[in-house]
Amino acid sequence: MARFLGLLGGWCARHGRLVLAIWVIAAAGLMAGSLLSGRPVSNDVSIPGTDAQRAHDLMRDGFGPGFAPGGTVQLVLYSDDGQLVTERRKNAVEKVIDQLERMPHVEVAETPYRRGGIASNLQIGMITVRMEGHDNAKLAETTQALSKAADPIRAEGVEVVPADSSTPADKEIKTGPSEIIGVVCALLVLVLAFGTLVAALIPIFTALVSVAAGLGVIGLLGHVVDVPKQAGIMATMIGLGVGIDYALFLLSRHRKLLADGVPVLESVRRTVASSGGAVVFAGGTVMVALSALVLGGFPLLRTLGWITGISVVFAVLTSITLVPALLGVLGEKVNALKVPFLGRRKESSGWAGLGAWVARRPWSVLLASVLVLAALAAPALALKLGPLDDGYGDQGSAPRRAYELMATGFGPGVNGPLVVVAELGEKVASADAPIVKTLLKDVENVDGIAHVAPAKLNASGRSVMIQAIPDYAPSDERAPGVVTAVRALDRPGVDVHVGGEVAALADAAGRISDRTPLVIGVVVLLSALLLLLAFRAPVVALKAALMNLVSLGAAFGALALVFSYGLGSRLVGMDPPADASYLQTVFFTVPIESYVPLMLFAVLFGLSMDYEVFLLTAVRQAYLKHGDNRRAIAEGLGSTGRVITSAALIMVAVFVAFIAYPDPLVKTFGVGLAVAIAVDATIIRGFLVPATMVLLGRANWWCPRWLDRLLPNLSIEGNEHEEEPVKIRERQKSMI
Template sequence: MTAIEHGVLYRLLGRLGRACATRPRSVLAAWLVLIAGLAAAVALNGRPTDNDVTLPGSDAQVARDLLERADPGTRDANAQLVLHAGSGRLDDPARADVLAGVAARIGGIAHVVQVLPPSAERGSLSADGRTGYLTLTFDVPPRSLDRPVADAVLAAAAPARDAGIDTVPGGALAAAADRTGSRTSELLGLAAAVIVLLFAFGGLVAAALPIVTALLTLAGALSVIGLAGHLTGIPAVAATLATMVGLGVGIDYALFLITRHRQQLADGVPVADAVAHSVASSGSAVLFAGGTVVIALGGLAVAEVPLLATLAWTTGIAVGFAVAGAVTLLPAMLAVLGGRIDALRVARRRGGAGRSGWGRLAGAVSRRPWRCALLTTALLGALAYPALDLSLGQIDAGSNPPGSAARQSFDLLAGGFGPGVNGPLTVVLPLDPPATGAADPRLAALTDAVRAVPGVAAAGPAALSGGATATVRVTPRTAPGDPRTAQLVTALRAVRVDGTAPHVGGATATRADLADRLSARMPAVIAVVVALSALLLLLAFRAPVVALKAAVMNLVSIGAAYGALTAVFSWGWGVTLLGLDGPVPVESYVPTMLFALLFGLSMDYEVFLLTAVQEVWQRTTDNTASVREGLAATGRVITSAACIMVVVFASFTLHTDPVIKMFGLGMAVAITVDATVVRGLLVPATMALLGPANWWRPTRRRTVVTGS
């Protein structure tokens, strides 16, 4: 018997399920009050986001810390209002007067502390005078800027547009302007999930329950994440990723529980008892599966990257809410519905077809395991092959949709100043002893050394910050996402002034350091996640071979996801179908985050399948029969669950953010491969080859001591 079934957890969850079934309206009221309270708090306080990336221990972070100590005001939100004239110059007297008036109007907006008009001396006016930008400084952090602030700035710039000058938000202001409430991806994913659920359950009421449960729990999770943004920096991608995963697992966990509950009702079990048994059995597996996802996400701590840690715990919150909803909220709704769960039927379920089909497939594979294993391995190898060319980079605003503010400002600035203006670097040199004034020869030496580095379009002159720090602002010749810009960062760090190496900071340098760290830490992350997940499986099934095999199977499906990422985004196969102009680099943190997520999610299906297989094995000790019957028993429900995951994840490829597209495609491909090729072919083949060794357990030798 498994540790999942009939253990302490089984009994505790059984009591919880019975309590929810006994007082269902109290449980529902508690959930509704909780969700309403969290939603109200978010409505009153907002949900700030912060795309700033920190990387403790990196050279870019050292440069940033030095600047902050020298000038504490450097973290104020600096944004731009990009200006472009179709003809003439922005510094013509008439236009200069208009822009001065615009600057004064913007200066009256709340939290704006300084507005600087375009100037050739400050480098904010292009050589031809047609492109420039107003520099805006706020007294709040970037995450506090929202769409109303961007709208207010654009409204204040109306006189410039009347004078024939295009105005586009840039920098942090562009991020705020592009922040919309569009939910197209989520709605499409939900619509597709409803169709799958209707096929699975055949009734509108049963199909609606997983959707309602997932939406309520997701609302709670996103509210908590939004409120947490007031305490710490949370990137915009965190909420979207939490939505993606929260919807998928929320619907899936409810699907597993409802399937078991309906089976109990069909066997004549009273409603309260059916709820209690469903929560004890399927709820135990749900709790174990959700715990596996959270543990896999926890393995990202090994990377020592705050961005990944934030994405991990925000996604973990969504999974935690989904599990809590499956074992409390859903049982209460099942108890209230009683026998009406099968109301409003729209189709007749064909229960036996799915079971026999999966059983026949497992039987056919078991009769020719070597042939099936070899062919399947070859297919999976072909799917994963492009991953050998996987290289990490960074996305810049040039990959955003053409109509977005970030893309428009990026293109305007690149056209007027060169591509490197969108990713400036800051060279920071500690001065020991401190400089006595601007005439210190080390300042001129730093400027000359930086300007001599190949790839620098413009630099300097060096400026003093606090006396002990010299800084040079560098404009690369290449765009932020260009690999040559990362090479320039390395070259600048090789400069020496009086034997001292400078530090290089800025968002572009930070992301270059992030890619390097993730490349170095990826093996450790893989080892920790695999070890923790395998240990959890070992505790559940007490079968070392099964635990190790499950870990290897998950690696296979993840390899296919990496292959798809490389082929589509790096090679450009079909990338235009996803709404992008052409190939883009794979964002450096995506593969690492994907690994943890997919390893945990794939383990969900492994748990449900192996639980059924082991139950038959313990009853019959027939390995072939256990695989056949276990796959037949779980085939329909796991396939339905996988289809829901796939359609939810695939819908996010329609999102405007290229990084979200990467997550959506990678996760959809991995779940598809895992639920078909791996679970339907490779798992039965390997279990048939291993035979009774699947369930081998190490035994302790007992020493018998006899008296004299």
């Protein structure tokens, strides 16, 4: 691998302008194609094999698209200066309903002046619009068009707020100021690290090209496969972080070689041959972790994983091609535009000193590190998982306003109705059949059900649909219990299924909970296998894979403190309800979607492995030269400490910037990723890893002879064919 990457890097450096032009044209073309053809996005919330999915299939096949999930939009009406039943307002409402039913794909618009369509105070009502043959990927656009058609009602002094069937996690997330803030913070860190503006701009430019190309591909893929709405923002977050970091590692190595007097083209070749191999392996571990999400049993999670992985692929490709091209074009000018008083410090002395300090007292450092990490992870035991409803949306946004009005007028459960679909053993003629009436009463008598709507019979007479309004909001931890109670109804000749948002999310949580151990096991084992191939050291590979789990504990602990305990939810921009008490305002708790921990695990495990690969690469290179374990650890930490810290600061800055997004899901990822990377690059890589490596001694690099014969010699460090190859190979054999 090192030889191949060295040839690739050398070629790109010699043909720098050509490679640069290809990348810029490709990125611009992909982005232009994506923007011109549109970016269709759709959260595929189907969960094959679950009861909720069976209910949704029956709804779609037997009752028409208007009753299928996502096929409904509601216009919530509110009058604060009078009732909705005045003659003028009723006329305006009926006029709007006629106009709505003439719009494309609208099957029926139900008047609020029906049973259950207007609140008891006569100030809150809702128009329910059911659609047929509609592309749910364009639900947001359709909702706005339907809201615009309600302007005659607004002219009568009535507030009209649109609401669709999606949740905050479903809302399309658009790029904005957070990306700019993240890039600016990253540029400042790079200027401080390199001391020159030109060098600092190289990782930024490379990452932007990488992200643009990745987003272009993701946008075009939306025409072929279902692309989740969160895919773009996740790809941007991860793409910016790893894109800048990978380029930073390569650039640091190149500048060091230049300082040692190595010619530009030879320096680029050596850089890509050594650090480029580490980049490829680091990117590979991220891809392995994301790909393992296919085992989660949740299509949305699976697709989100491999789509997000596209940004990592482009980050690796630009690092091993575009970065050497830029270095070849710039030549010695890579150090141009120096910033006064920066970049003149000796990079390794402080970190090497830390490594030596840790090596002298490994047991004390190990114990202190474990205690600190245990304290950080302890709050994770109280992590509160649950669905996010629109009540947690941005204060003042239309979805949250509609949610609060509907909860005030009709009760909290109206925001998450249960859809009971029963398959009948025999055909019935109408919804007034005795078996249907009995089922309706059974559902109404279930504890936690506030009321039910009249039953609807499908055309075949073989299935019936009942909308049941629970007493609890969708995010209430008691809501899934109501779903279970309704499913437990047992009547001869009736097979009951429950669908709707609450039921679907409860089934998803159950499926993910069952599959989580499998996903974690596969990710840990495959990542350990990659490290074994890279370093030919089973102890180091297994230890590194397990060590990355420690930083995950700290991340989940931070999530619990901020969201489950509510100690920092206000600081990250979460808004409590308007009628919340003082304590509820101070300790505003927010549930975390059930699939978020597994997604965070995959992303964080891969990103944490990046720093492990770079640190172990430097330590192994030093150990192969002189065979002194403690000295190698100090030298490895000294040569990588500053660059790993800079890379971590960049990632933390990028992830913290995304906390400013109004979407609670993005805030969750921002907090978790930022904390985990900060802990990983400081406590774990600076103290815990060196301490354990000192204690393990020669066992770090031990490998059985039979295993050594089986493993391919990938040589990601790239030094074995450059510096004293005979001595290094002899020492490597003596360690087996």
